[in-house]
Every structure is written in C-alpha cells, then in structure tokens.
Amino acid sequence: xxxVEQHPSTLSVQEGDSAVIKxxxxxxxxxxFPWYKQELGKGPQLIIDIRSNVGEKKDQRIAVTLNKxxxxxxxxxxxxxxxxxxxxxxxxxxxxxxxxxxxLTFGQGTILTVHP
Amino acid sequence: SAVIxxxxxxxxxxxxxxxxxxxxxxSQVTMxxxxxxxxxxxxxxxxxxNQGSEATYxxxxxIDKFPISRPNLTFSTLTVSNMSPEDSSIYLCSVDGFDxxxxxxxxGPGTRLTVL
Numbered sequence: 001x002x003x004v005e006q007h008p009s010t011l012s013v014q015e016g017d018s019a020v021i022k023x024x025x026x027x028x029x030x031x032x033f034p035w036y037k038q039e040l041g042k043g044p045q046l047i048i049d050i051r052s053n054v055g056e057k058k059d060q061r062i063a064v065t066l067n068k069x070x071x072x073x074x075x076x077x078x079x080x081x082x083x084x085x086x087x088x089x090x091x092x093x094x095x096x097x098x099x100x101x102x103x104l105t106f107g108q109g110t111i112l113t114v115h116p
Numbered sequence: 117s118a119v120i121x122x123x124x125x126x127x128x129x130x131x132x133x134x135x136x137x138x139x140x141x142x143s144q145v146t147m148x149x150x151x152x153x154x155x156x157x158x159x160x161x162x163x164x165x166n167q168g169s170e171a172t173y174x175x176x177x178x179i180d181k182f183p184i185s186r187p188n189l190t191f192s193t194l195t196v197s198n199m200s201p202e203d204s205s206i207y208l209c210s211v212d213g214f215d216x217x218x219x220x221x222x223x224g225p226g227t228r229l230t231v232l
Binding site: 034036041042043044045046049089094103104105106107108109 | 159160221225
C-alpha cells in the first residue's frame with residue numbers, strides 16, 4: 001500500500017510570509033494528490049489537488065507542485081493570513097488490493113499557525 | 117460539491133456500550149467511506165461501505181467492532197461496539213466524486229466520540 005510522509009509537523013509564520021509543506025509518497029503508480037485543510041471542530045476540506053500529468057497547479061494564493069521522479073509534492077501558500085491557521089493534510093491514493101478509487105492514505109498533518 | 121451530514125456531532129459514552137453514527141449525503145453516491153481520526157493524529161481508513169453488500173474493512177479493523185450498514189446510495193451507519201477509552205476519536209464519513217467524474221473526496225463534519 002501507499003506510504004505518505006509529511007513535513008513539517010508544525011509551522012509558524014508571520015502574516016504575509018509564505019508557507020511550504022512537503023509530502024513524499026512511495027507508490028510510483030499514484031496519480032492523484034489532494035490537499036485538505038481541517039479547522040478546529042470541522043471535517044477536512046479539499047483546498048487543491050493535482051494529477052500526475054501536470055507539474056504545478058495554482059488557485060489564487062495556493063499552489064501545489066509535483067515531482068514524479070522524486071515522488072514528492074508540496075503545498076505553497078503565499079501572503080499568509082491568520083485565517084489560514086489550521087491543520088493541513090496531504091494524501092495519495094491507497095492502491096492496495098488493486099483498486100484504489102476513493103481510498104486515500106493521508107500524511108501525518110501539519111499544524112500551521114499564522115501570527116498577525 | 118456533496119453535502120454530507122453526520123449524527124450525532126459529538127457524544128460521551130460509557131465503556132462497554134455501543135454508539136451508532138449516521139451519515140447522510142444530499143445525492144446518490146457509489147462510494148462511501150468511514151475514517152477514524154484519533155486525537156491529534158491523521159485520518160485512517162476504517163472501511164468502504166458498499167451498497168447492498170458487506171463493507172470492505174482495512175487491515176486492523178474488523179466487522180465485529182465496527183459494523184457498517186449501507187441500505188441505499190445516500191445513507192450509511194457506523195457502529196462502534198463495546199467501546200473502550202481507546203475508541204475516543206473523531207469518526208468521519210466521506211464520499212468520492214466518482215459519480216461526478218472527479219477524484220475529489222468530500223468529508224462530513226465528523227462525530228467526536230469520548231469514551232469514559
């Protein structure tokens with residue numbers, strides 16, 4: 001099955017700075033990589049995702065980059081704001097058993113704190 | 117996006133009792149999943165809830181402990197049986213975008229369970 005490692009576990013930045021969170025995965029067949037934001041008391045919410053046929057995807061202040069050769073992908077948040085403070089999870093398909101549709105393996109999570 | 121609701125939103129239970137968690141989706145979906153999120157931890161897939169057949173459990177999870185029902189394409193239940201304090205977690209249901217032609221996976225708000 002897929003193994004996903006996420007770093008750092010905690011990240012503290014000043015408002016307006018950039019934040020970068022990195023994940024590595026083990027299964028070279030994985031082709032879909034979502035990022036989720038989980039605020040206190042809520043379920044995870046998808047913020048951006050990328051498929052393996054592209055190297056980068058942007059959505060306003062958020063971007064994700066993918067390096068298939070090195071098997072890692074990163075979340076970039078620019079011009080951070082206090083409301084970006086949350087736990088962020090990366091994920092990759094869980095291909096164990098030959099079928100993976102919808103099954104995800106999650107990274108360990110990063111607690112992002114943006115100080116005003 | 118799919119709108120997912122869960123009941124109850126939280127509960128405090130006594131050791132040895134059981135709790136059934138409900139998950140309702142606003143439209144028919146093929147794939148529904150149940151995840152566990154232990155305090156301060158990442159998400160771990162418990163099982164895939166299959167409509168009209170038994171759930172498919174991940175390694176480390178068994179039907180006797182976590183029986184699942186999926187009576188139709190918009191509803192599922194997860195029961196946490198014979199609870200112990202180690203079962204204190206957030207339980208999340210999710211659906212994927214298979215029926216919408218996307219990989220996106222949507223999560224419910226979660227059920228926060230405390231076992232005393």
